[in-house]
Amino acid sequence: MSLIKDFTNGIWKENPVLVMLLGMCPTLAVTSNAENGLSMGIATTCVLVGCNIVISLIRNIVPKKIRIPVYIVVIAAFVTVVKLLMDAYAPPAINRSLGIFIPLIVVNCIVLGRAEAFASKNGPLRSALDGIGMGLGFALALTALGGTREFLASGSLFQVKIITAWKDDFMLWTSAPGAFIILGCFLAGMNWLNMRRAVKRGELYVPPQGMDCRHCRLCDLGRRDEE
Amino acid sequence: MSLKLKDTENIWVLGLFLGLCGAAAALVLAYFDDLTRAPISKMKMLEVDNALREVLPAFDNSPGINVCRKDGVTFYGAQRNGKLIAVAASGDSMKGYSGRIAAMVGLNLDGKVRTIAIVDGKKLAAVLITEQNETPGLGTVVCERKRQKTIFSIFKKPGKAAALPPPNPILDQFAGRSAGATPWRVIKDGGKCDYLTGATISSRAVTGVVYRIAHAFAAHRQEIIARLSQPQPQN
Numbered sequence: 001m002s003l004i005k006d007f008t009n010g011i012w013k014e015n016p017v018l019v020m021l022l023g024m025c026p027t028l029a030v031t032s033n034a035e036n037g038l039s040m041g042i043a044t045t046c047v048l049v050g051c052n053i054v055i056s057l058i059r060n061i062v063p064k065k066i067r068i069p070v071y072i073v074v075i076a077a078f079v080t081v082v083k084l085l086m087d088a089y090a091p092p093a094i095n096r097s098l099g100i101f102i103p104l105i106v107v108n109c110i111v112l113g114r115a116e117a118f119a120s121k122n123g124p125l126r127s128a129l130d131g132i133g134m135g136l137g138f139a140l141a142l143t144a145l146g147g148t149r150e151f152l153a154s155g156s157l158f159q160v161k162i163i164t165a166w167k168d169d170f171m172l173w174t175s176a177p178g179a180f181i182i183l184g185c186f187l188a189g190m191n192w193l194n195m196r197r198a199v200k201r202g203e204l205y206v207p208p209q210g211m212d213c214r215h216c217r218l219c220d221l222g223r224r225d226e227e
Numbered sequence: 228m229s230l231k232l233k234d235t236e237n238i239w240v241l242g243l244f245l246g247l248c249g250a251a252a253a254l255v256l257a258y259f260d261d262l263t264r265a266p267i268s269k270m271k272m273l274e275v276d277n278a279l280r281e282v283l284p285a286f287d288n289s290p291g292i293n294v295c296r297k298d299g300v301t302f303y304g305a306q307r308n309g310k311l312i313a314v315a316a317s318g319d320s321m322k323g324y325s326g327r328i329a330a331m332v333g334l335n336l337d338g339k340v341r342t343i344a345i346v347d348g349k350k351l352a353a354v355l356i357t358e359q360n361e362t363p364g365l366g367t368v369v370c371e372r373k374r375q376k377t378i379f380s381i382f383k384k385p386g387k388a389a390a391l392p393p394p395n396p397i398l399d400q401f402a403g404r405s406a407g408a409t410p411w412r413v414i415k416d417g418g419k420c421d422y423l424t425g426a427t428i429s430s431r432a433v434t435g436v437v438y439r440i441a442h443a444f445a446a447h448r449q450e451i452i453a454r455l456s457q458p459q460p461q462n
Contacts, residue, residue, distance in 0.1 A: 032363075061232050066241050070248050077252035081259045088266035092274050161377040171364040 006126050010134030016110045017141035018190045023110045026101050027142060028179040034158050037146030039094050040101060041139020043082050045132065047105050048114060050078045052131035055119040062120075071115045072106070079105045110138060141186075148182050149173045274357075275317075279303055281392050282315050282333030282341065282353035290315065295454040300443040304455025311456040313341060316444060317357065320436040324366050324428045329358035330436045336452060338405040338445045340437070344391055351394055352402035354437055359429075366429035369397045369422075397423060397430060406441035 016022045026044070031037040054074050062070050083102050086095055105111065114134055119127040147157055153173040155166030172178045191207050198205035235241065275291050283290065286305035295302045300318035304311050313336065319329040333341035333353025341353035356370040372392040400421050404411075411434050412418025415427055422430030444451060 063233055063235050063241055063244060065236060066245050069245055073245075073248045073252050077255055080256055084259050084263040084267070088263040088270060092270065159376060160381055161375055164377045164379065169364055174363060 003126065003129055007129045007133040010130065010132075010137040011140065012137070014134075015137040015141060015190075016113075016134055017138060017145075018186060020110075020113075021187075022113055023108045023138065025104065026108060027145065028176065028183065030098055030101050031142050031146035031149060031179060032097075032153075032174040033150040034143050034147035035094060036097055037142035037144075038139060039090070040098060041135065041142045043086065043098075043102055044105055044108065044110070044138050045135025046082050047075065047078045048111055048135040048138075049128055049131035050081075051075050051111055051115055052119040052127040053124050054078075055115045056122055056124045056127035059120045067120065068112075068116075071112060071120075075111050075115070076106050079103060110134060145179075145182055145186060148186075149178055152182075153178070278317070278331040278355055278357050279305075279315050281355055282331055282343070283313055284341075286312065293455065293457065295451055297447045297451060298439075298443040300440050302444070302451050302455060306456075309458055311336065311452060314444065314451065314455060315353075316440045318436055318440040318443065319358070320432050320439065322428070322432040322435055323359060324362055324426075324432070325360040327358060327360070328356060328370070328429075328432045328436055330433070330440065331355045331357050332401075332437055332440045334441065334444050338441065338448060340401045340404050340441060342402040346391065346394060349394060350399060350402035351391060352399045354398040354401050355392065356398070356433065361426070361429045365423070365426040369395075369426050369429045369433055371395065372398065397421060397433060401437050401441075404441070406438055406445045410435070410442075411438040 010016060014020060017024075017027050023044075026040055030040045051071075051074055055071055058070075058074075079102070082105070086098075086102060114130060118130045122130070150173075151157055151162070152170065154169045155161060155163035173182065195205040195207070232240070232244075272291055279290050283303075283305040284307075286307055288304075288306040290303035290305050293304065295304075300316050303315045303317075305313045305315065314334045315331060316334060317329060317331045319327055321327055332355075333343070335341050343351045343353050345351070355372060359366070359370045361367050361370055372395050374393060411420050413420045413422040413427065413430050413434055415422060416431070418434075420430070420434045422434075
Protein backbone atom coordinates (compact mmCIF):
# COMPACT_ATOMS: atom_id res chain seq x y z
CA MET A 1 0.00 0.00 0.00
CA SER A 2 2.70 2.40 0.92
CA LEU A 3 4.50 1.42 -2.28
CA ILE A 4 1.57 2.66 -4.34
CA LYS A 5 1.57 5.81 -2.28
CA ASP A 6 5.26 6.35 -3.00
CA PHE A 7 4.47 6.10 -6.67
CA THR A 8 1.38 8.32 -6.81
CA ASN A 9 2.79 10.94 -4.45
CA GLY A 10 4.78 12.69 -7.15
CA ILE A 11 2.02 12.62 -9.74
CA TRP A 12 -0.54 14.69 -7.87
CA LYS A 13 -0.16 15.34 -4.15
CA GLU A 14 3.46 16.43 -4.26
CA ASN A 15 3.73 17.19 -7.97
CA PRO A 16 7.22 18.68 -8.31
CA VAL A 17 6.14 21.49 -10.63
CA LEU A 18 2.62 22.37 -9.60
CA VAL A 19 2.84 21.82 -5.84
CA MET A 20 6.48 21.97 -4.82
CA LEU A 21 7.41 24.56 -7.47
CA LEU A 22 10.76 22.92 -8.14
CA GLY A 23 12.67 22.87 -11.41
CA MET A 24 11.15 26.09 -12.73
CA CYS A 25 14.03 26.77 -15.13
CA PRO A 26 13.34 23.88 -17.54
CA THR A 27 9.61 24.18 -16.85
CA LEU A 28 9.39 27.72 -18.13
CA ALA A 29 12.09 27.50 -20.77
CA VAL A 30 11.38 24.35 -22.77
CA THR A 31 7.59 24.09 -22.65
CA SER A 32 6.99 26.09 -25.81
CA ASN A 33 5.36 23.00 -27.26
CA ALA A 34 4.06 19.66 -26.03
CA GLU A 35 6.77 17.63 -27.73
CA ASN A 36 9.59 19.51 -25.99
CA GLY A 37 7.82 19.24 -22.64
CA LEU A 38 7.35 15.51 -23.01
CA SER A 39 10.94 14.88 -24.10
CA MET A 40 12.30 16.97 -21.25
CA GLY A 41 10.02 15.07 -18.86
CA ILE A 42 11.22 11.70 -20.11
CA ALA A 43 14.88 12.71 -19.91
CA THR A 44 14.43 13.97 -16.35
CA THR A 45 12.52 10.82 -15.38
CA CYS A 46 15.40 8.63 -16.57
CA VAL A 47 17.87 10.69 -14.55
CA LEU A 48 15.61 10.70 -11.48
CA VAL A 49 15.04 6.94 -11.45
CA GLY A 50 18.70 6.11 -12.03
CA CYS A 51 19.96 8.55 -9.41
CA ASN A 52 17.39 7.49 -6.85
CA ILE A 53 18.33 3.81 -7.21
CA VAL A 54 22.09 4.37 -7.07
CA ILE A 55 21.88 6.81 -4.19
CA SER A 56 19.63 4.57 -2.13
CA LEU A 57 22.06 1.68 -2.76
CA ILE A 58 25.06 3.63 -1.51
CA ARG A 59 23.19 5.54 1.20
CA ASN A 60 24.68 3.45 4.02
CA ILE A 61 28.33 3.86 3.06
CA VAL A 62 28.44 7.50 1.97
CA PRO A 63 30.04 9.62 4.71
CA LYS A 64 27.57 12.24 5.88
CA LYS A 65 30.06 15.05 5.49
CA ILE A 66 30.48 14.61 1.74
CA ARG A 67 27.09 13.24 0.79
CA ILE A 68 26.08 16.24 -1.34
CA PRO A 69 29.22 16.17 -3.55
CA VAL A 70 28.82 12.41 -3.95
CA TYR A 71 25.18 12.85 -4.99
CA ILE A 72 26.17 15.52 -7.47
CA VAL A 73 28.78 13.21 -9.00
CA VAL A 74 26.13 10.49 -9.39
CA ILE A 75 23.61 12.93 -10.88
CA ALA A 76 26.13 14.50 -13.24
CA ALA A 77 27.19 11.05 -14.47
CA PHE A 78 23.58 10.08 -15.17
CA VAL A 79 22.82 13.35 -16.94
CA THR A 80 25.88 12.99 -19.15
CA VAL A 81 24.85 9.44 -20.05
CA VAL A 82 21.34 10.66 -20.93
CA LYS A 83 22.81 13.50 -23.01
CA LEU A 84 25.04 11.08 -24.91
CA LEU A 85 22.13 8.71 -25.54
CA MET A 86 19.95 11.58 -26.75
CA ASP A 87 22.69 12.79 -29.11
CA ALA A 88 22.88 9.28 -30.49
CA TYR A 89 19.23 8.27 -30.77
CA ALA A 90 16.80 11.18 -30.28
CA PRO A 91 15.38 13.01 -33.33
CA PRO A 92 17.76 15.89 -34.18
CA ALA A 93 14.99 18.50 -34.08
CA ILE A 94 14.06 17.67 -30.48
CA ASN A 95 17.69 17.43 -29.48
CA ARG A 96 18.37 20.87 -30.89
CA SER A 97 15.39 22.59 -29.30
CA LEU A 98 16.17 21.13 -25.86
CA GLY A 99 19.83 22.04 -26.32
CA ILE A 100 21.44 23.31 -23.15
CA PHE A 101 18.55 22.26 -20.92
CA ILE A 102 19.50 18.58 -20.97
CA PRO A 103 22.95 19.17 -19.40
CA LEU A 104 21.23 21.58 -17.01
CA ILE A 105 19.22 18.72 -15.47
CA VAL A 106 22.28 18.41 -13.21
CA VAL A 107 21.22 21.54 -11.37
CA ASN A 108 17.51 20.70 -11.41
CA CYS A 109 16.44 20.89 -7.77
CA ILE A 110 13.98 18.02 -8.20
CA VAL A 111 16.76 15.51 -8.75
CA LEU A 112 18.95 16.61 -5.85
CA GLY A 113 15.86 17.22 -3.73
CA ARG A 114 14.58 13.65 -4.13
CA ALA A 115 18.07 12.27 -3.57
CA GLU A 116 18.42 14.12 -0.30
CA ALA A 117 14.81 13.93 0.91
CA PHE A 118 13.85 10.42 -0.18
CA ALA A 119 16.52 8.17 -1.70
CA SER A 120 19.02 8.74 1.09
CA LYS A 121 16.50 7.46 3.64
CA ASN A 122 14.71 4.63 1.81
CA GLY A 123 15.48 1.36 0.05
CA PRO A 124 16.08 0.96 -3.70
CA LEU A 125 12.58 -0.28 -4.58
CA ARG A 126 10.77 2.56 -2.86
CA SER A 127 13.29 5.06 -4.21
CA ALA A 128 12.80 3.77 -7.74
CA LEU A 129 9.04 4.08 -7.42
CA ASP A 130 9.42 7.57 -6.01
CA GLY A 131 11.67 8.47 -8.93
CA ILE A 132 9.18 7.15 -11.48
CA GLY A 133 6.29 8.94 -9.79
CA MET A 134 8.11 12.25 -9.48
CA GLY A 135 9.39 11.96 -13.05
CA LEU A 136 5.91 11.20 -14.36
CA GLY A 137 4.48 14.13 -12.43
CA PHE A 138 7.14 16.37 -13.90
CA ALA A 139 6.60 15.01 -17.42
CA LEU A 140 2.82 15.36 -17.15
CA ALA A 141 3.02 18.92 -15.88
CA LEU A 142 5.50 19.88 -18.60
CA THR A 143 3.47 18.21 -21.35
CA ALA A 144 0.27 19.88 -20.18
CA LEU A 145 1.98 23.27 -20.00
CA GLY A 146 3.63 22.80 -23.38
CA GLY A 147 0.43 21.54 -24.96
CA THR A 148 -1.56 24.49 -23.65
CA ARG A 149 1.01 27.00 -24.84
CA GLU A 150 1.35 25.35 -28.23
CA PHE A 151 -2.38 25.16 -28.74
CA LEU A 152 -2.96 28.78 -27.74
CA ALA A 153 -0.11 29.95 -29.96
CA SER A 154 -0.77 28.06 -33.17
CA GLY A 155 -3.76 25.76 -32.74
CA SER A 156 -1.61 22.65 -32.91
CA LEU A 157 -0.63 19.85 -30.56
CA PHE A 158 2.56 17.79 -30.82
CA GLN A 159 3.37 19.78 -34.01
CA VAL A 160 0.14 18.61 -35.63
CA LYS A 161 -2.26 21.36 -36.58
CA ILE A 162 -5.65 20.77 -35.03
CA ILE A 163 -7.28 23.99 -36.24
CA THR A 164 -6.16 24.05 -39.84
CA ALA A 165 -7.41 27.56 -40.59
CA TRP A 166 -5.02 29.03 -37.98
CA LYS A 167 -2.30 30.70 -40.07
CA ASP A 168 -0.27 33.17 -38.01
CA ASP A 169 1.16 32.15 -34.66
CA PHE A 170 0.27 34.11 -31.54
CA MET A 171 3.80 34.49 -30.26
CA LEU A 172 2.97 35.65 -26.72
CA TRP A 173 2.28 32.12 -25.54
CA THR A 174 5.48 30.60 -26.85
CA SER A 175 7.64 33.38 -25.38
CA ALA A 176 8.69 33.81 -21.76
CA PRO A 177 5.77 36.00 -20.56
CA GLY A 178 3.32 33.41 -21.86
CA ALA A 179 5.13 30.74 -19.86
CA PHE A 180 4.62 32.68 -16.64
CA ILE A 181 0.98 33.44 -17.39
CA ILE A 182 0.09 29.83 -18.21
CA LEU A 183 2.04 28.49 -15.22
CA GLY A 184 0.16 30.94 -12.99
CA CYS A 185 -3.16 29.72 -14.38
CA PHE A 186 -2.11 26.12 -13.81
CA LEU A 187 -1.15 26.81 -10.17
CA ALA A 188 -4.44 28.62 -9.57
CA GLY A 189 -6.33 25.73 -11.15
CA MET A 190 -4.47 23.21 -9.00
CA ASN A 191 -5.32 25.18 -5.85
CA TRP A 192 -8.94 25.52 -6.91
CA LEU A 193 -9.28 21.77 -7.56
CA ASN A 194 -7.72 20.86 -4.24
CA MET A 195 -9.90 23.40 -2.44
CA ARG A 196 -13.06 21.99 -4.02
CA ARG A 197 -12.11 18.45 -3.04
CA ALA A 198 -11.40 19.55 0.53
CA VAL A 199 -14.72 21.36 0.78
CA LYS A 200 -16.53 18.25 -0.48
CA ARG A 201 -14.89 16.24 2.27
CA GLY A 202 -15.90 18.95 4.71
CA GLU A 203 -12.33 19.98 5.52
CA LEU A 204 -10.66 23.34 5.57
CA TYR A 205 -8.20 23.68 2.69
CA VAL A 206 -4.94 25.42 3.41
CA PRO A 207 -2.94 26.13 0.25
CA PRO A 208 0.80 25.49 0.34
CA GLN A 209 2.81 28.31 1.86
CA GLY A 210 3.54 31.06 -0.62
CA MET A 211 0.92 29.92 -3.10
CA ASP A 212 -2.09 31.89 -1.91
CA CYS A 213 -2.76 35.49 -1.02
CA ARG A 214 -1.20 35.48 2.45
CA HIS A 215 2.32 36.41 1.44
CA CYS A 216 1.38 39.02 -1.13
CA ARG A 217 0.26 42.55 -0.32
CA LEU A 218 -0.27 43.79 -3.85
CA CYS A 219 -4.03 43.85 -3.62
CA ASP A 220 -6.76 43.89 -1.05
CA LEU A 221 -7.20 40.12 -0.87
CA GLY A 222 -3.95 39.48 1.02
CA ARG A 223 -4.67 42.07 3.66
CA ARG A 224 -8.22 40.92 4.13
CA ASP A 225 -7.05 37.38 4.76
CA GLU A 226 -4.94 38.52 7.65
CA GLU A 227 -7.67 40.28 9.55
CA MET B 228 32.09 -0.77 9.48
CA SER B 229 29.45 0.91 7.41
CA LEU B 230 28.34 3.02 10.34
CA LYS B 231 31.93 4.04 10.99
CA LEU B 232 32.37 5.10 7.37
CA LYS B 233 29.15 7.06 7.49
CA ASP B 234 30.21 9.16 10.47
CA THR B 235 33.87 9.47 9.64
CA GLU B 236 35.47 12.89 9.68
CA ASN B 237 38.92 11.78 8.65
CA ILE B 238 39.79 14.07 5.78
CA TRP B 239 41.88 11.41 4.00
CA VAL B 240 39.06 8.87 4.07
CA LEU B 241 36.61 11.51 2.80
CA GLY B 242 38.97 12.54 0.04
CA LEU B 243 39.61 8.96 -0.97
CA PHE B 244 35.88 8.18 -1.01
CA LEU B 245 35.03 11.16 -3.19
CA GLY B 246 37.96 10.31 -5.45
CA LEU B 247 36.71 6.75 -5.83
CA CYS B 248 33.22 8.00 -6.66
CA GLY B 249 34.66 10.28 -9.33
CA ALA B 250 36.72 7.43 -10.74
CA ALA B 251 33.69 5.12 -10.88
CA ALA B 252 31.66 7.84 -12.62
CA ALA B 253 34.51 8.42 -15.07
CA LEU B 254 34.60 4.72 -15.93
CA VAL B 255 30.86 4.63 -16.57
CA LEU B 256 31.08 7.76 -18.73
CA ALA B 257 34.05 6.39 -20.69
CA TYR B 258 32.05 3.25 -21.41
CA PHE B 259 29.01 5.20 -22.61
CA ASP B 260 31.13 7.60 -24.64
CA ASP B 261 32.66 4.64 -26.42
CA LEU B 262 29.25 3.07 -26.92
CA THR B 263 27.58 6.16 -28.41
CA ARG B 264 30.43 7.52 -30.50
CA ALA B 265 29.50 5.65 -33.66
CA PRO B 266 25.72 6.34 -33.45
CA ILE B 267 26.34 10.06 -32.76
CA SER B 268 28.52 10.52 -35.84
CA LYS B 269 26.01 8.51 -37.84
CA MET B 270 23.24 10.82 -36.63
CA LYS B 271 25.23 13.89 -37.70
CA MET B 272 25.83 12.34 -41.13
CA LEU B 273 22.14 11.58 -41.41
CA GLU B 274 21.26 15.21 -40.77
CA VAL B 275 23.62 16.39 -43.53
CA ASP B 276 22.31 13.64 -45.77
CA ASN B 277 18.70 14.72 -45.31
CA ALA B 278 19.58 18.33 -46.15
CA LEU B 279 21.48 17.13 -49.23
CA ARG B 280 18.53 15.09 -50.41
CA GLU B 281 16.36 18.22 -50.25
CA VAL B 282 18.60 20.50 -52.30
CA LEU B 283 20.09 18.05 -54.82
CA PRO B 284 18.51 16.14 -57.69
CA ALA B 285 18.41 12.35 -57.35
CA PHE B 286 21.97 11.01 -57.08
CA ASP B 287 23.53 7.58 -56.80
CA ASN B 288 26.77 8.28 -54.90
CA SER B 289 27.36 9.40 -51.30
CA PRO B 290 27.99 13.15 -51.47
CA GLY B 291 28.61 13.33 -47.71
CA ILE B 292 31.82 11.28 -47.98
CA ASN B 293 33.84 13.11 -50.62
CA VAL B 294 33.77 16.81 -49.76
CA CYS B 295 35.83 19.80 -50.78
CA ARG B 296 36.36 22.93 -48.67
CA LYS B 297 36.99 26.40 -50.14
CA ASP B 298 36.77 29.80 -48.39
CA GLY B 299 35.05 28.25 -45.37
CA VAL B 300 32.33 26.67 -47.52
CA THR B 301 31.95 22.89 -47.78
CA PHE B 302 31.02 21.46 -51.18
CA TYR B 303 29.31 18.15 -51.84
CA GLY B 304 29.07 16.64 -55.30
CA ALA B 305 26.05 14.73 -56.54
CA GLN B 306 26.88 12.16 -59.22
CA ARG B 307 24.68 10.03 -61.38
CA ASN B 308 26.20 7.20 -63.42
CA GLY B 309 29.64 8.48 -62.46
CA LYS B 310 29.02 11.99 -63.80
CA LEU B 311 28.80 15.12 -61.66
CA ILE B 312 25.31 16.61 -62.06
CA ALA B 313 25.04 19.23 -59.34
CA VAL B 314 26.85 20.58 -56.32
CA ALA B 315 25.54 21.34 -52.85
CA ALA B 316 27.36 23.66 -50.50
CA SER B 317 27.01 24.49 -46.85
CA GLY B 318 28.32 27.62 -45.24
CA ASP B 319 27.51 29.89 -42.35
CA SER B 320 27.37 33.50 -41.27
CA MET B 321 27.66 34.97 -37.80
CA LYS B 322 25.55 37.99 -38.74
CA GLY B 323 22.18 36.56 -37.75
CA TYR B 324 20.07 38.37 -35.18
CA SER B 325 21.31 35.92 -32.58
CA GLY B 326 24.51 34.57 -34.00
CA ARG B 327 25.11 31.73 -36.38
CA ILE B 328 23.02 31.02 -39.44
CA ALA B 329 24.04 28.01 -41.51
CA ALA B 330 22.64 27.20 -44.92
CA MET B 331 22.73 24.35 -47.44
CA VAL B 332 22.43 25.51 -51.02
CA GLY B 333 22.10 23.41 -54.17
CA LEU B 334 24.01 24.82 -57.17
CA ASN B 335 23.96 23.95 -60.84
CA LEU B 336 27.35 23.35 -62.42
CA ASP B 337 27.18 26.79 -64.10
CA GLY B 338 27.08 28.43 -60.66
CA LYS B 339 23.38 29.29 -60.55
CA VAL B 340 21.32 28.50 -57.48
CA ARG B 341 19.32 25.40 -58.33
CA THR B 342 15.57 25.45 -58.79
CA ILE B 343 14.03 22.36 -57.22
CA ALA B 344 10.66 22.71 -58.91
CA ILE B 345 8.18 25.24 -60.16
CA VAL B 346 5.06 25.24 -58.03
CA ASP B 347 2.11 27.37 -59.20
CA GLY B 348 4.40 29.36 -61.44
CA LYS B 349 6.77 30.13 -58.58
CA LYS B 350 10.29 28.80 -58.47
CA LEU B 351 11.31 26.78 -55.44
CA ALA B 352 14.98 27.50 -54.73
CA ALA B 353 17.33 24.82 -53.39
CA VAL B 354 18.14 26.92 -50.33
CA LEU B 355 17.73 25.46 -46.88
CA ILE B 356 18.63 27.07 -43.57
CA THR B 357 20.03 24.26 -41.47
CA GLU B 358 20.87 26.18 -38.30
CA GLN B 359 19.49 29.40 -36.85
CA ASN B 360 18.52 30.98 -33.54
CA GLU B 361 16.42 33.82 -34.88
CA THR B 362 13.49 35.44 -33.10
CA PRO B 363 10.45 33.16 -33.25
CA GLY B 364 7.77 34.63 -35.49
CA LEU B 365 10.03 37.20 -37.16
CA GLY B 366 13.48 35.93 -38.06
CA THR B 367 12.25 32.36 -38.28
CA VAL B 368 9.77 33.34 -40.97
CA VAL B 369 12.72 34.30 -43.15
CA CYS B 370 14.58 31.06 -42.45
CA GLU B 371 12.10 28.28 -42.09
CA ARG B 372 10.70 25.83 -44.55
CA LYS B 373 8.57 24.01 -42.05
CA ARG B 374 6.50 21.07 -43.12
CA GLN B 375 3.18 21.62 -41.43
CA LYS B 376 1.42 18.47 -40.37
CA THR B 377 -2.29 18.84 -39.88
CA ILE B 378 -4.76 16.55 -38.26
CA PHE B 379 -6.02 15.60 -41.71
CA SER B 380 -2.67 15.00 -43.35
CA ILE B 381 -1.30 12.54 -40.77
CA PHE B 382 -3.80 9.91 -41.86
CA LYS B 383 -3.29 10.51 -45.56
CA LYS B 384 -0.46 9.07 -47.60
CA PRO B 385 2.18 11.72 -48.30
CA GLY B 386 1.55 12.98 -51.81
CA LYS B 387 3.99 14.47 -54.29
CA ALA B 388 3.66 17.94 -52.80
CA ALA B 389 4.86 16.66 -49.43
CA ALA B 390 8.11 15.48 -50.99
CA LEU B 391 9.00 19.06 -51.91
CA PRO B 392 10.12 21.48 -49.23
CA PRO B 393 7.45 24.14 -48.56
CA PRO B 394 7.92 27.52 -50.27
CA ASN B 395 9.47 30.50 -48.52
CA PRO B 396 9.39 33.76 -50.52
CA ILE B 397 12.64 35.10 -49.07
CA LEU B 398 14.63 31.95 -49.74
CA ASP B 399 12.98 31.25 -53.10
CA GLN B 400 14.04 34.58 -54.60
CA PHE B 401 17.58 33.23 -55.01
CA ALA B 402 16.47 30.61 -57.55
CA GLY B 403 18.50 30.88 -60.76
CA ARG B 404 20.82 33.61 -59.52
CA SER B 405 24.55 33.40 -59.85
CA ALA B 406 27.04 35.36 -57.81
CA GLY B 407 28.92 38.17 -59.49
CA ALA B 408 31.57 40.42 -58.02
CA THR B 409 29.15 42.67 -56.12
CA PRO B 410 27.60 41.07 -53.07
CA TRP B 411 23.83 40.66 -53.03
CA ARG B 412 22.10 43.23 -50.88
CA VAL B 413 18.59 43.67 -49.61
CA ILE B 414 16.55 46.54 -51.08
CA LYS B 415 16.96 48.57 -47.91
CA ASP B 416 20.74 48.59 -48.45
CA GLY B 417 20.40 49.54 -52.12
CA GLY B 418 20.34 46.01 -53.48
CA LYS B 419 17.73 43.93 -55.24
CA CYS B 420 16.86 41.26 -52.67
CA ASP B 421 13.54 41.22 -50.89
CA TYR B 422 13.49 41.29 -47.14
CA LEU B 423 10.89 40.91 -44.46
CA THR B 424 9.91 44.06 -42.61
CA GLY B 425 10.81 43.60 -38.96
CA ALA B 426 13.41 40.98 -39.76
CA THR B 427 15.88 43.03 -41.80
CA ILE B 428 18.90 41.67 -39.94
CA SER B 429 17.85 38.07 -40.48
CA SER B 430 17.08 38.74 -44.15
CA ARG B 431 20.47 40.42 -44.55
CA ALA B 432 22.22 37.46 -42.93
CA VAL B 433 20.38 34.94 -45.12
CA THR B 434 21.18 36.93 -48.25
CA GLY B 435 24.79 37.19 -47.10
CA VAL B 436 25.24 33.49 -46.44
CA VAL B 437 23.67 32.42 -49.75
CA TYR B 438 25.85 34.93 -51.62
CA ARG B 439 28.92 33.72 -49.75
CA ILE B 440 28.24 30.14 -50.81
CA ALA B 441 27.42 31.02 -54.42
CA HIS B 442 30.46 33.31 -54.62
CA ALA B 443 32.84 30.69 -53.23
CA PHE B 444 31.62 28.30 -55.93
CA ALA B 445 31.93 30.89 -58.69
CA ALA B 446 35.45 31.78 -57.60
CA HIS B 447 36.76 28.20 -57.51
CA ARG B 448 34.40 26.56 -59.98
CA GLN B 449 36.90 24.63 -62.14
CA GLU B 450 38.81 23.31 -59.16
CA ILE B 451 35.72 22.20 -57.24
CA ILE B 452 34.16 20.51 -60.25
CA ALA B 453 37.44 18.70 -60.93
CA ARG B 454 37.66 17.53 -57.33
CA LEU B 455 34.07 16.39 -57.05
CA SER B 456 34.02 14.72 -60.46
CA GLN B 457 36.46 12.07 -59.28
CA PRO B 458 34.84 8.65 -59.55
CA GLN B 459 33.13 7.42 -56.44
CA PRO B 460 31.63 4.07 -55.59
CA GLN B 461 27.96 3.99 -56.52
CA ASN B 462 25.35 2.74 -54.11
